[in-house]
Structure formats: C-alpha cells, structure tokens
Amino acid sequence: MRITVLTVPDCPNAPVVRERITAALDGRQARVELIEVREEAEAARWKMTGSPTVLVDGVDPFAVAGVPASVSCRLYRDEEGRPGGAPSVEALRTAFAGTEVSASAPVEECCRDDRDVLDPIGRAGRGRRAPGERGLRAVHQAVLGHFAATGRAPEPADLTDAAAAVGRTTVDVLAELDREDFLTLDADGRICAAYPFSAVATPHRLRLAGGVEAWAMCAIDALGVAAMLHQDVTVASCDPVDGRPITVTFTGGTARWEPAAAVVFVGQRDQAGPAATVCCDALNFFADSITAEAWGRQHPAVQGQIISQAEALRIAEQTFGPLLAQD
Template identity: 45%
Template sequence: METMALTVLMVPGCPKADVLRERLAEAMAGQDDDVRVEWREVRDEAEAVRLGMHGSPTLLVNGADPFVREGEAPSLSCRVDPGGSAVPSVDRLRAVLAVVRGGRGRLAPEEGGQRAVQRAVLRAFATHGRPPTEEELAAAAAPYGVPARRVLAELSAADYVSLDDHGRIRAAYPFSPVPTAHRVRIAGGPEVWAMCAVDALGVAPMLGRDVEIRSADPVTGQAVTVAFRGGTAVWEPRSAVVLARTGRCAGPAVDACCPDLNFFAGPGSARRWADRHPEADVVVLGRDLAEALGRAVFGPLLGGPA
C-alpha cells in the first residue's frame, strides 16, 4: 500500500506548529507505519500561493488541504478555524486521516490494467447509470493482454470495487448498482446511487460536472440535499452535517464503513445517532470538511490517462 503523505506548511517560528505536531501524533497513534510527515517553512506570499497554504499552519493530505473553506485564499497569516482555533482537533484529524486513508486506495494501480478497468467501471455508471458490460470491460483490459474478469477480481480483492459471490459488482466506489439512501442526479447524465455520504460528495469533483444529491437524515427523516453548481455546493438545510468514522473499517467498505457515513440535518441528530451506536467510532463533519474529503478521496479517480 502506498504511503500517505502529510505536509505541514508554516511560517518560521509559528507558535501553533507544536500544537499541531502533538495532535497529529495523537491522531496517528496505533496506526500502521504508512504515513510520512514533512514540515516545511514558507517565507513569502508567492510560495504560499504555489503550495496552497491557507494560513499557518496548513496541513496538506496527499497534496490537498482537507480543511480549506469556501473562498479562503492562500495566506501567510495565522490560520483560524470557524471555532476560533488555528489547529484542527484530534477528532477532526482522525476523521480526515481515516477517510483519506481508506479513499487513498480508491485509485487502483496502473499495473495489469487495474486502473483502466476501474475507470471503465466508473465511466459506465457515470454515463449510463449501470455497471459495465462484458464488452466494455474486455475493451479496457485488452491493451494489457489480461482477462477482464481476472482484473476485476483483483480490484475486488483490494476493495477498489466489491463483487458478490457470483462475480457481480455490488460496489464501485462512489457508485452503488442498487438503491441506497444517497441518490445523485448528474447534470446531462443519469441518476445514480452513492455508497455513502462522502462518496456522494465525491461524484461532482470526480466528474467535473454539476450534480444534485438527495438524501435524508436517518434519525429524523428530514430531507437533505446538496447541489453542486460550478464547483460550489449549496446545502439544504444549511445546518446539515456528515457523520464519518474515525478508525479503520474491518473488511470491505461496502459492509464495514458505508452504512455509517450518512447526512444529517444538523449536529444534534448526528450525535443522537452516534449515542445509539456506541460501537461506531464516528465524528461529526461540517460542510466544508465533508466536501474536502469527497474531493480528496474521489477527485483523482478519473483524472489523467486511463
């Protein structure tokens, strides 16, 4: 498994850098040795813009800032969260690392045609709202001289997709072939279902298209919608949040993780759900962070050559 790269951008002598160091160490405690952390000083505005530094300290996860807020510009100034802190809490850090750690594996390796077949699967859902045909899979695998079904089995073994006992696709993250709680209407395309709330939020950045997500609070039943227009998301209600796991999932995400990652109409109902499910190690994510996780996890999946 490839290493997760964390980069901390900070001005020289940043008083909050040590706080972030301590919280990162706590958030990563007990995890596998698959995280590399680089601490980098930034000394001028041009470098801050180039590196994507949104105040000091800025944490980049695999080159992306999961805590950036809409309209936040690159800056050398001291970073301040909406809650008044310059450093994310340990729970927020754990949530980001857990979701991105799982999502980091969503981009299959190029070897053996795995990425080509994965992208054929995703494009079939995005274009037609269904799994790929045998012909579409064979065409994707043909340049690599390998049977498409063998490649699909390899993808399933690594949880890039998930197959049932009959070899049928039951999860093609972010897409589901069967109805879920998260329906996604793709502009100029089909209506599809997403595996979970974070997956739903990843469809727009993955495709570079407008989408509308329709879901519901599993506690109150209240409707929750998120409409992406030109890269900007409008949430209804504005109080809506996402509940995400803070630890690794044991087994395929379709079984072990996805059922717990849902939209809620507000933090109160999200916490009520968490209280009723003490076995689920979860944290409440606001809109900005939930969107950033969707981008970080799914944004790269269809980029570049197949």
Template identity: 50%
Template sequence: MELTVLAVPECPLAEVLRGRLAEVLAGRNDVQVAWREVSGQSEAVRLGMRGSPTLLVNGVDPFAREGETASLSCRLYGPEQDAVSGVPSVERLRATLGEHFAADVLARGGRGRLAPAEGGQRAVQRAVLRAFATHGRPPTDDELAEAAAPFGLPPADVLAQLSAADYLVLGADGRIRAAYPFSPVPTVHRVEISGGPQVWAMCAVDALGIAPMLGRDVEIRSADPHNGRDITVAFRDGAAVWEPESAVVLVSTGACSGPAVDACCSSLNFFADSASALRWAADHPEIRGQVLGPRQAELLGRETFGPLLGEA
C-alpha cells in the first residue's frame, strides 16, 4: 500500500495528520508514507489535492466528496471538522485504511483473484466458477477439457498452474479444494443463488462477492463463531439487507502465508456485532484483525470478486 500526503508548505494540519498516521500505522513496516509539497493551483489540479492536507491511498483520495475541487486552502473533512484541525480522526483513518489493508491481503499482494489470460488460466478459472454457479459443483472433466481446448493444453496442467498461484487450490488427489469464492464442501457460509443452486463460500468476504460476481440476487446464511447467532445477508437488485443490522465482518489484516484456504479463510467471518467480533479476536491473539461494517465488507467482496466473470 502506498500513502501520499499532499500539503502546502508549512501546513500546520499536515503535522497533525503525521501524528495520527503514525498512531494508526504503528507496527506496520510494510506501509510507507510519502510527503509532497504543493505550491501552485495547477499542481493541485494535476495531483488531485482537494485542500491541504490531502491523503491519497494508492493514488486515490478515499475522503473525496462530491463537488469538491482542487484547492490550496485548508482541507475540510465533513462532520469531523472541528476547531482544532481539518484532519480525519484516528478512528476514521483506522477504519478507512483498515479496509484497504484487508483488500490488500485478499487481493494477494496486488495480484488479485482474476487469473491471467495467458495459457488458458482465465478460461479454465471461469469454467470452474460457472460450474459452481450453475450446478453447485466442481466442473466435470469434459467441461474443463472444453475450456482448455483452444489453448492446446491438458486441463490438469492449467489447473496446476492456477493452484500454484492460489487462484484455486487442488488437493493431493488432484481434486479442487477451493475455488474462491466457492467451496466444494459445506462451510458455515451457505449461499442461495436466485434461480440457481445452493453453494458454500470459503469465507465471509467470498460470500459477499458472489452476488456482484454473478449479477444475481443471493441470500447468505452464516453464524457468529463467538456466540452462534444466525446472520443473513440478502442481496436484492444489487442492494444488501443485513440481519441483524449490527452485523459486521472481521478480516485478518496480517500477511497470509500459503494458500488462503489454509492461512486466511478461517479468520474471515461474520459477527452479530462489533463487540462479539472483538471478543472473538481477543480469544485468538494470533490473528491481527480489522472490523468492517456492512458497506465496507460489501465493497471488499465486490472489488475482489466482481471482475472474475467479466468479458475481459
């Protein structure tokens, strides 16, 4: 993750932001912050500085509001603006950057979940995903052969490449263990696809990615691993309704070593509320987690899995 702070020379608010970022990023040696002085309006326009200071995350302003334009004046951060500083609070920074930390983990260090087109990998990956979405099962040998045929490669070879890069995971018997977002065996995350089968998702974020990936209504049924409380998320016409409304998702923001099915999936869960998620996290100190609200979690699912069955 790349963070860039744009500020006018000697901006006092920049120092406030520096201190708050230091608190939020404590212990994260994998994040570097670049500081850049902006002196002219044309440069502010070119860099996207909507007031001083402006924080960019991977080149994008996550705090941008509709109607804001490039400016050299002091930045205003909406309802959190107060008499002390026009800088996001530590809590707001932690929530916003936490979403990006989670996205970075799930996006596998920037490689994403969309397999490369070369060597038939994307075609075979999509054949796998469509088999689950249509039939609720892994693809047959014939379905895999049809997908790999245009590339003149044995399906087993393409699957091995996909597994090596963790786009899916094969077991020792050569069968599919994980086809993110789908699981070939029951999990706690059950998903009913409108007009289609019942499937299981590898984790909470995977479950949230199925509706945008397919462009169809789905209903997710899961359970809070701390207290066993039932949780449902129903997607209808692109909008999601969570029950209970207080439900959240806890995601691991630590680096996953090895296939996600073994290293990460068990730590990406739905919880009935933030308190339950934090209690569960306290019982699992080996997991460095971030609590995401419904909209953040939905965005993460959409960005991670939405592109997988696109035309490109």
C-alpha cells in the first residue's frame, strides 16, 4: 500500500495527519510519501482538494463530489460530526481496510526531498510546467514547440517575440529557465536540452507525427512526449546491458511495448544539480527485470528502483502532459 500526503508548505495539520496515519496502520508496513504542493495547477494535477489531502494508492478515500482542487485548508469531520484539520484515526483505519499490507513491520516514511529518486524528474513536487509569470511559460512552450516541429533546439533569436511580449530579453528568460531546471544551456547560452527533448543524440530516439525525429533525455521523458503533444509517437531505445532493442509505440493514446516484459529503471546519483546530470542517464528502458537488476548491481552509486510499464507511463503523463496546456 502506498499512502501519499499532499500538503501546502508549513501546513499545521501535516504532522497531525502523519501521526494519525502511523496510529491507524497499527504497525503494518506502508510507504508514506510527503509531498508539498504550492500552486493551484499542481493541486489540480494531484486532485488535491485542500491541505492535507491523503491518497491511498493514488485515490482520495475522503473525496467529496464537486469539490474543486485547491491549496487552501481542508476540513474533515470525525465520527461525531466534529470538524478537524485531518482525518480521524478511525476514518483512516477504514480507508486502509482491504488494502494489501504486511503485519508487524514499521511504516516506511519518505519525503519527496533531494533523496527521492523521482525528485529531479518532477522538480521536488513543483512540476515541470514553467510559471506563467515573467514570460517563462511562453518562452518555455515556444522552445518545446520548436523541438516538436523540427526535432532541433531553437536558436535564441527564434524566441525573441515570446520574450519581448513581456518586456524581457531571450537571454534573461532562458537563463532563468536554466536556473530553475526547465531546460539546460551550454556555455554559449544555447539550449542543450528542454525536458523531455535533447538537442544531442541520446539512446532514446523519437519519431513524431509527420516523420519528425528527435531525441529524449531519458526513458521517462520519452514516454511523456505522446501525452504532451497529444499525438502518436514511436520510442526506440535499447537495453543498456545486452543491447536488445526496445520500442514503445503510442497509437490513439495506447502504448504497445516490445518486448512485452520491458521495464523502466528510475534512479539518481547522490549529488546536487539539474536532472540532466543527476539522473537522466540513470532512467533507462530494460528488456526485462533481470537486466535491470544487473544494471543496478553494476552501478552502486545510483539509488533507484525498477518500475512497471504502467507506473512509468503514469509518471511520464503526470510530469509532461500539462506542459503545453494554454490555461
């Protein structure tokens, strides 16, 4: 069972709900993720209807129909109908009932901080959709659109209009996007990567609609392109251990994997820096779990785990699906 606690920063009820979750589990094992949500757009992606929101295997057992996503405080009512800032222990026990857990083992609690293997992908829960302020989103979306149309990175001059519309220079906007790890620049200020795209060859080749070919930064990025562009995409990669070819073909929103046993390894190194250097080469496709495990043993400096096709697709869609939305 996976329990996710979504809170706004410094939510006074976050420690309360964590204590109650521990009590409700009664010593059973579960993975508890603590994720801070700062923006309404993030709340909408997580389906968070106030802080704190508790998800059990991705589902909110306390959801109320018609309540919109929000980063405001959330109220719950206990068995006596009294309001409170967190679900009661009994309500949590009911929510956890029927899920698969192990007895007589401690709760494995983790925070989505710098040590989480998925943090560099999703910017520590902040998401990869650039903010609307200061021209960041407009320029970022122009960069992604150019990659999608040509398979190549735009030159700074190609982005002048988008930056000028908010009274900024392309150089300034690109530098800010680089600092916030929405893209990476080389020493001359040219774009090396704009997740999910890479300006240079990688093991993950993309064929987009109309025959455009491009490269993705990593396996998760490659899987996110179809959701971001809302088009059919073919991903071609290979197993880093034995070289077996791996393809994922998206047709009408459905992904077909070859070979059928293929998995994804997600990992990161214990160092600071942008995703391009911390984890991109540690997120790979493998033809099966056997070679994925072998690769993990061969790279002890990489902290990571094997995830299923369904989980890889979920992470990819959640991360990259919203990037080109116009709201």
